[in-house]
Amino acid sequence: MARADDVDREIGGVPGAFGDSLQSLELSPSYTLVPVDDVPAGIAIRDADPSRVKLFVDGFEVPTLLAGGRSLFFAGISSERRFDDGMDLAYGGATGGGLEIDTQAANGRWSQAALTVTDATVASTALHSLYGGPFAAGMRFSFLEPRRGRDLDLVTAGEHFDLQGRQEWRLSGHWSLAFTPIATEGGDNGFARATLTARYRDGGWQGTLAASALQGVSRESVDTRADFKRELRNVGGLKALELRIGENTSLAEVVQGAATPTQFDGGLWAALGAALGANVVALGGARLEIFDTQVALSPRGTIAALFGHIGVGLTASAYRQAQVDRDVTPERATEVTAIVQRRWTHQRISVTGYYIDRSRILVEPSATSVGTASGVGTATGIEARESWFGRHWTAYFAGAISHATRADRFTAPDHPADLDAPLRFDAVVAWHDHGWRIGVRGQLRSGLPYTPVTGAVYDGDTDTYSALYGKPNSDRAPFRRELDLRVDRQLGTHLHAYLDVAFNGGTLGYTYSDDYSQQLAIRAPPVLPWVGITGNL
Amino acid sequence: MKGAWLVIALVGLLAGCVDAGDPPWWLDHDRIVAVRLEPPAIQPGESAMVDALIAHRGAPTTDDQPVAATVVSPRALFTAVHYNLDHWQIDCPPVAEQTSLVVEMRFPAGEVATKTVVLGDTHANPAAPALAVPDPVPLHQDIALGDAEWFTSCGTLDASRTTLRVDEPCDGELVGVVRDLGGGVAWQVVPLHAQ
Numbered sequence: 121m122a123r124a125d126d127v128d129r130e131i132g133g134v135p136g137a138f139g140d141s142l143q144s145l146e147l148s149p150s151y152t153l154v155p156v157d158d159v160p161a162g163i164a165i166r167d168a169d170p171s172r173v174k175l176f177v178d179g180f181e182v183p184t185l186l187a188g189g190r191s192l193f194f195a196g197i198s199s200e201r202r203f204d205d206g207m208d209l210a211y212g213g214a215t216g217g218g219l220e221i222d223t224q225a226a227n228g229r230w231s232q233a234a235l236t237v238t239d240a241t242v243a244s245t246a247l248h249s250l251y252g253g254p255f256a257a258g259m260r261f262s263f264l265e266p267r268r269g270r271d272l273d274l275v276t277a278g279e280h281f282d283l284q285g286r287q288e289w290r291l292s293g294h295w296s297l298a299f300t301p302i303a304t305e306g307g308d309n310g311f312a313r314a315t316l317t318a319r320y321r322d323g324g325w326q327g328t329l330a331a332s333a334l335q336g337v338s339r340e341s342v343d344t345r346a347d348f349k350r351e352l353r354n355v356g357g358l359k360a361l362e363l364r365i366g367e368n369t370s371l372a373e374v375v376q377g378a379a380t381p382t383q384f385d386g387g388l389w390a391a392l393g394a395a396l397g398a399n400v401v402a403l404g405g406a407r408l409e410i411f412d413t414q415v416a417l418s419p420r421g422t423i424a425a426l427f428g429h430i431g432v433g434l435t436a437s438a439y440r441q442a443q444v445d446r447d448v449t450p451e452r453a454t455e456v457t458a459i460v461q462r463r464w465t466h467q468r469i470s471v472t473g474y475y476i477d478r479s480r481i482l483v484e485p486s487a488t489s490v491g492t493a494s495g496v497g498t499a500t501g502i503e504a505r506e507s508w509f510g511r512h513w514t515a516y517f518a519g520a521i522s523h524a525t526r527a528d529r530f531t532a533p534d535h536p537a538d539l540d541a542p543l544r545f546d547a548v549v550a551w552h553d554h555g556w557r558i559g560v561r562g563q564l565r566s567g568l569p570y571t572p573v574t575g576a577v578y579d580g581d582t583d584t585y586s587a588l589y590g591k592p593n594s595d596r597a598p599f600r601r602e603l604d605l606r607v608d609r610q611l612g613t614h615l616h617a618y619l620d621v622a623f624n625g626g627t628l629g630y631t632y633s634d635d636y637s638q639q640l641a642i643r644a645p646p647v648l649p650w651v652g653i654t655g656n657l
Numbered sequence: 658m659k660g661a662w663l664v665i666a667l668v669g670l671l672a673g674c675v676d677a678g679d680p681p682w683w684l685d686h687d688r689i690v691a692v693r694l695e696p697p698a699i700q701p702g703e704s705a706m707v708d709a710l711i712a713h714r715g716a717p718t719t720d721d722q723p724v725a726a727t728v729v730s731p732r733a734l735f736t737a738v739h740y741n742l743d744h745w746q747i748d749c750p751p752v753a754e755q756t757s758l759v760v761e762m763r764f765p766a767g768e769v770a771t772k773t774v775v776l777g778d779t780h781a782n783p784a785a786p787a788l789a790v791p792d793p794v795p796l797h798q799d800i801a802l803g804d805a806e807w808f809t810s811c812g813t814l815d816a817s818r819t820t821l822r823v824d825e826p827c828d829g830e831l832v833g834v835v836r837d838l839g840g841g842v843a844w845q846v847v848p849l850h851a852q
Contacts, residue, residue, distance in 0.1 A: 577761075580692030580709075580772035581840060583806075588769075633678035635688045640676040 135548060135561035136604030136622045138650040139236055142191035149503045149520035149544050150204035159189040165204050167499040167524035167537045168216020172441060176220040177313060178300050179345045180332040184309035192282045192304050193221045194243040194258030196232050205457045205472060206435040209389040209405045209420055210347055210366050215441040215453035223286045223300045227254055236652040238264040257285035280305045294322045311336035324351040341372035362393035383446060386410035399426040411442035416450050433459040443482055448493045452479045466510060472503045483528045497537055499524035512553045520544040536569040536593040555610035567597025576636035585635045600626045614657060620650040682818050684712045684810035684830055692772045697840040698780035699749040705774050706746055709764055710844050717830055718846055723762035729771060730759045752777045773840055782841040786833035794823050794851035805833035811849040823851040
């Protein structure tokens with residue numbers, strides 16, 4: 121499990137991210153925002169598409185963290201936790217990792233307002249304690265959402281609200297309680313989730329009990345989560361020992377076509393962590409996944425050591441994810457990740473190598489086969505990140521070399537995975553002084569593979585064409601190149617304004633004419649300017 | 658009103674673009690325009706012939722017969738489609754009830770099409786659309802074409818594809834296709850000369 125490295129804050133807003141924290145995710149070579157109709161709508165991690173990546177708010181799954189291409193959560197009361205190098209045992213049900221938004225404590229007195237080209241955000245703590253404890257809330261109103269329609273014309277999808285709040289109570293010296301509602305309206309992924317979390321802390325004991333309810337367009341659920349931690353010092357020759365156990369459940373009604381089956385997902389897990397020496401830590405455990413009648417075991421372990429300024433870590437994890445047809449054996453992923461990090465006073469470097477083995481992937485039915493969970497795949501890659509912090513300069517470089525394949529069955533020829541991007545490079549250089557900050561970012565990414573259309577069959581009854589496809593993912597879109605420029609200006613004590621301009625124009629993908637005789641490139645806008653202004657009190 | 662223009666301008670800024678392809682009515686383009694069975698429904702003992710109107714890039718449309726044909730469904734009736742001397746035809750076998758026979762056919766340039774013939778029924782193709790286009794076609798004038806699905810390789814059609822306008826001298830074709838709910842198809846092809 122990796123913490124957000126806060127590079128976006130360190131370099132003062134990522135150029136090309138348009139002031140959006142989720143779009144800043146792409147600075148990490150693990151993450152890709154997957155667009156629908158050209159608007160970021162899902163989060164992919166390495167070769168895992170959004171359907172395999174779970175999104176959580178305060179420990180509970182939500183259908184989306186994006187609305188209209190922008191992140192739902194609000195500065196000041198949220199922080200993000202990334203699961204790209206292995207998921208904590210407390211989380212499961214996904215073979216592609218995850219991303220969690222933690223609502224932050226509503227302490228202190230502050231207010232924040234932001235206005236961008238498409239939305240306005242307000243977040244604030246209450247001036248006085250409400251209901252006996254601190255309270256904070258945020259709201260975003262989106263008045264414009266660009267979306268490409270089926271006919272490839274541009275339409276606006278209308279305005280919508282996002283809401284988020286947090287109310288806290290301190291019940292005693294050991295117990296605290298938090299209520300955190302979050303909601304977004306509109307679209308296919310609109311939802312509301314309300315969570316009540318009780319925390320206990322007494323010396324070496326810690327515990328969390330949480331219950332939550334979700335009301336979504338295609339899913340309604342009642343969920344629970346509990347975990348307990350016991351920390352011991354100097355036990356059995358070990359400097360420290362940590363025992364954790366926990367559970368999570370979700371009872372849901374899910375809309376699947378005309379049916380709304382009731383589904384139960386659950387997890388029981390136990391983990392043991394030990395400081396084996398002054399600079400060596402080992403964590404291990406297992407998670408029992410329950411998907412209705414399917415039960416699977418997911419063992420996970422990590423060992424990390426510090427040699428002077430160099431830290432190394434090795435993680436091996438197994439993950440399971442329920443199939444759409446719950447009677448089918450769950451999809452599997454086994455991941456091994458090795459990390460080496462080096463820190464200096466003004467510089468840090470990390471290199472991550474990974475190997476992921478995937479199996480029991482659902483293969484879509486075709487004209488010659490029925491859909492089965494026989495698909496297999498692998499992903500290998502090396503990712504490197506370097507950050508450098510000077511007095512007036514900040515620089516960040518990230519690159520990845522990867523290879524991801526899929527095959528319909530073990531003996532079938534493999535082909536590139538849908539999100540296989542063999543090369544990815546990102547560089548940001550920012551200068552800041554006297555209230556000004558100027559950042560430049562260059563992005564270079566391999567184009568994604570796609571299945572070419574080799575012909576079409578004309579249906580003389582309906583006067584329409586249906587495509588004939590070539591080998592899966594046998595063609596690839598051209599390299600994506602993007603240059604971004606961001607200028608920030610502090611205006612007095614409380615105001616901050618920025619201009620963010622993306623220079624692109626590259627090919628995003630392809631579509632076809634109605635009769636599939638012409639391949640038509642979908643191009644990014646050559647120049648995309650963005651302005652925003654933020655006020656803090 | 659100012660707000661609306663602002664929204665349009667912002668959407669324009671945020672928009673990518675898609676390379677322009679040929680419009681669906683453009684005839685100067687390799688494609689099948691229509692497939693016709695004559696007749697579209699047959700009784701046992703009757704036969705239906707098949708042909709297609711095919712558009713070509715840089716050349717006039719052609720009325721082609723398939724070079725190969727086969728039954729897609731129901732496969733048990735595969736003998737209904739056969740080659741007879743110099744053309745493919747569909748013979749209606751004895752059937753207890755109306756049956757839709759889907760036939761796949763390949764045309765000389767490699768185009769592939771499917772078409773359904775109704776076995777155990779009687780239906781005729783509609784009349785070909787009437788074309789009343791002046792010759793030569795006057796420039797810079799809207800010419801109403803009437804009820805049909807129109808295609809052209811000279812000038813442009815409006816969004817509803819019922820009005821022809823030619824702004825530059827050209828030579829090409831105008832095609833009108835009519836279809837009915839019973840699978841009947843008819844077309845008319847006329848040369849266009851605009852100056």
